[in-house]
Amino acid sequence: MADVTVGIVVFPGSNCDHDTEYAVASFPGVKPLMLWHNGHDLKGSDAVILPGGFSYGDYLRCGSIARFSPIMREVIEFARKGGPVLGICNGFQVLVESGLLEGALIRNTGKKFICRQSTIKVVNNSTIFTDGYQEGEVLRIPVAHGEGNYFASPETIESLEEHGQVVFRYVDGEGRASEESNFNGSLGNIAGIVNRQGNVLGLMPHPERASEKLLGSEDGRRLFESLFRHVTGV
């Protein structure tokens, strides 16, 4: 791969920023670049990742304060121009708060913070983030969240489904989007969505925590790989 710079935004309270940096740096020719929330410059990033964590202590609503960080103005402009933006967990919450993605992430229906391995199905493999996967492939990627319950109006859900914007769904080991596999109560078992233009993806599971064998799963690796391949245009 040619040289790719991936900006990773660091908010006060982000805690998966270094895991993400580590995962990104494991790809040859790809350079992670930490971007502090107070900055006004993406410093030539070819793609931007909003990592997981608890930005601003989850005050008010998860992601609601981070959404107004100075750097977010640049991230939103970058996304509107078609730049690839990936939001993981808290990053997904920031994306819905910022309006780059539709819907909201509310408290898990079981009330508990859920930290475990999850199985998700690739529903749409024609995005720049997922074309390294097979359609219908079941992935093992961990989750860790208290507010991962995807919610949106029935009209929004219908429109997301119609336009193929649902990218990942929680499923059981056999790939069925059952009620039992939907541990956080998300509408339609939704685990990740993409915007209509296809350049902004948000998901609750943590692909960076499934990026090498030692971590128990490498299934998250191809998400980064697909993205970086598209950034280099290869």
Place this chain on the structure above:
Amino acid sequence: MAYKAKIRVTLRPSILDVQGKAAQHALANLGYTSVESVRIGKYMEVNIEEQSADEAGRVCTEICQKLLSNPVMEDFTFELEPVN
């Protein structure tokens, strides 16, 4: 003029309030079986310095829409009162 806005942000009725549900169960355990439901929201007090109550109300609506509530999942109401 200074105004105090008393803002209430509540989860939309269509959204399951797990916190409220847990509180309701605890109340039932305490013997308050007549408590049929509990919904938990947020209460905020915001002081606003503006020329008129209309202006302060406009600012309050704006900040509720932009930051203090999320229209996807929450509703808001507020009362304004002058502060001496």
